[in-house]
Amino acid sequence: MTPFIQLLLIGIGGSIGAMLRFFLSQKIVSQHPRWSRFPLATWIINFSGCFLLGILLGLQESSYFSWSMFLFPILTKGFLGGYTTLSTFSVEVVKLIQKKDWLTTTIYVSGSAISSLIALYFAKNLF
Secondary structure: HHHHHHHHHHHHHHHHHHHHHHHHHHHHHHHHHOOOOHHHHHHHHHHHHHHHHHHHHHHHHOOOOOOOOOHHHHHHHHHHHHHHHHHHHHHHHHHHHHHHOOOHHHHHHHHHHHHHHHHHHHHHHHO
């Protein structure tokens, strides 16, 4: 496979991941208005993205699944790269800091980092 085709496929995966993130964010925000003070949608998306990445890494390292040379980057760098979002997380943290909402900021930053790492570790070790 040529580098151009691989980039194209990763881009398609990223587009699908970004569209799914947008759809899920809208759905979560509309169904949980009482959580408006806490960036719940971004937390759920980043947590689930880390969990999915852990599953893919675990499958890659196990003998259960044989990855093709192009599928793994499409799913990890493409789809999950578009699905998860550090930039939105960063903007939400800055907004919380500007509001001087220190408790929510602390819970969000530490909770996001710790829970995402635990999700990835747990999912990776399922296999």
